[in-house]
Amino acid sequence: MDIAILADAVERGERRAVARAITLVESARPEHRVQATELLETLARTGREAIRIGLSGTPGVGKSTFIESFGLMLVAQGLRVAVLAVDPSSKRTGGSILGDKTRMERLSRSPDAFIRPSPSQSHLGGVARRTREAVALCEAAGFDVVLIETVGVGQSETVVAELSDVFLLLLAPAGGDELQGVKRGIMEAADIILVNKADGDLKATAMRTCADYAGALRLLRRRPQDPDGFPKAMTVSALEISGLDRAWAEIRDLVDWRRAQGHWHARRAEQARHWFEEEVRQTLLAQLAQPKARSLMQSLSEQVADGQLTASRAAQDLFASLWPEMEQTKLPESLDATIDTP
Ligand SMILES: Nc1nc2c(ncn2[C@@H]2O[C@H](COP(=O)(O)OP(=O)(O)OP(=O)(O)O)[C@@H](O)[C@H]2O)c(=O)[nH]1
Numbered sequence: 001m002d003i004a005i006l007a008d009a010v011e012r013g014e015r016r017a018v019a020r021a022i023t024l025v026e027s028a029r030p031e032h033r034v035q036a037t038e039l040l041e042t043l044a045r046t047g048r049e050a051i052r053i054g055l056s057g058t059p060g061v062g063k064s065t066f067i068e069s070f071g072l073m074l075v076a077q078g079l080r081v082a083v084l085a086v087d088p089s090s091k092r093t094g095g096s097i098l099g100d101k102t103r104m105e106r107l108s109r110s111p112d113a114f115i116r117p118s119p120s121q122s123h124l125g126g127v128a129r130r131t132r133e134a135v136a137l138c139e140a141a142g143f144d145v146v147l148i149e150t151v152g153v154g155q156s157e158t159v160v161a162e163l164s165d166v167f168l169l170l171l172a173p174a175g176g177d178e179l180q181g182v183k184r185g186i187m188e189a190a191d192i193i194l195v196n197k198a199d200g201d202l203k204a205t206a207m208r209t210c211a212d213y214a215g216a217l218r219l220l221r222r223r224p225q226d227p228d229g230f231p232k233a234m235t236v237s238a239l240e241i242s243g244l245d246r247a248w249a250e251i252r253d254l255v256d257w258r259r260a261q262g263h264w265h266a267r268r269a270e271q272a273r274h275w276f277e278e279e280v281r282q283t284l285l286a287q288l289a290q291p292k293a294r295s296l297m298q299s300l301s302e303q304v305a306d307g308q309l310t311a312s313r314a315a316q317d318l319f320a321s322l323w324p325e326m327e328q329t330k331l332p333e334s335l336d337a338t339i340d341t342p
């Protein structure tokens with residue numbers, strides 16, 4: 001594969017090239033990792049930036065319907081939209097992928113949109129990495145908006161916070177106890193809460209739910225990256241396509257303010273730092289999976305089991321023989337400690 005040719009095609013915004021490039025960054029094969037790194041390095045020259053919007057919400061809340069309606073609205077405004085899905089649970093059924101295809105049918109047919117479903121069977125670190133690199137590819141391809149969808153379970157909100165500029169939390173209209181069901185962490189990460197399905201019989205409930213969440217948001221600690229009035233709660237209907245233009249206007253205002261105040265750049269810089277550290281961690285772990293390390297670990301663990309060696313001595317011996325140049329004098333309390341110390 002000629003990486004320079006692929007890079008040019010991605011830069012021209014050719015969707016098939018973007019798809020091929022994402023397949024490349026998703027590959028775990030070492031020779032593909034080398035090519036993927038080269039490709040991403042080459043494309044960094046474009047310096048293009050999209051608005052990265054994270055979107056999370058429980059199953060059935062209307063994420064796919066929202067993306068279809070919202071995406072089509074943006075495309076109608078002349079913007080190019082990429083949609084990426086993250087599913088750290090990897091438990092997604094065939095049914096819901098099928099459902100996505102029909103729910104995003106019109107958007108997926110638009111020449112100005114690109115939709116990439118989540119790859120299955122990958123651990124959280126792998127999913128996060130491939131999504132981050134896929135986002136970078138979409139930015140280089142000149143997409144104006146990259147929507148990153150995740151189901152609202154597990155650590156997906158963290159992944160989205162580490163990938164996105166703006167985080168939307170989609171919620172359903174509900175009775176009073178539903179509010180307690182939303183985890184604090186995900187509430188705190190949200191920039192805009194969208195209470196979906198504010199239509200027909202559900203409209204009044206949606207408005208009440210929205211007021212409840214607006215109240216809950218006011219109780220949260222104020223974040224430096226927020227202008228007055230943020231985070232905020234709004235009602236929308238993805239089905240009847242109402243409130244979406246208001247939501248987009250709020251997103252743009254928020255982005256403009258954060259850019260002007262330096263928060264945008266600061267967050268991206270922090271995300272880059274985080275991803276570098278994550279790469280280091282993953283690389284270290286990968287080293288331990290190498291045959292040499294595995295056989296050494298195997299024999300040492302037998303000696304530990306037999307009581308011939310203490311666990312800590314065996315671990316020190318292991319590291320001393322794998323990385324003899326590394327200092328062994330003081331073991332860090334955790335990997336975080338080593339990495340966070342300047
Ligand atoms: N009344 C109403 N129904 C909606 C709205 N948005 C979505 N729905 C319906 O809610 C159901 C679930 O919508 P999806 O868009 O598939 O929800 P999702 O969050 O993508 O679901 P998963 O992919 O399974 O997590 C479908 O029957 C939609 O038609 C809305 O704004 N109003």
Ligand SMILES: [Mg+2]
Binds near residue numbers: 063064065096100
């Ligand atoms: Mg869906």
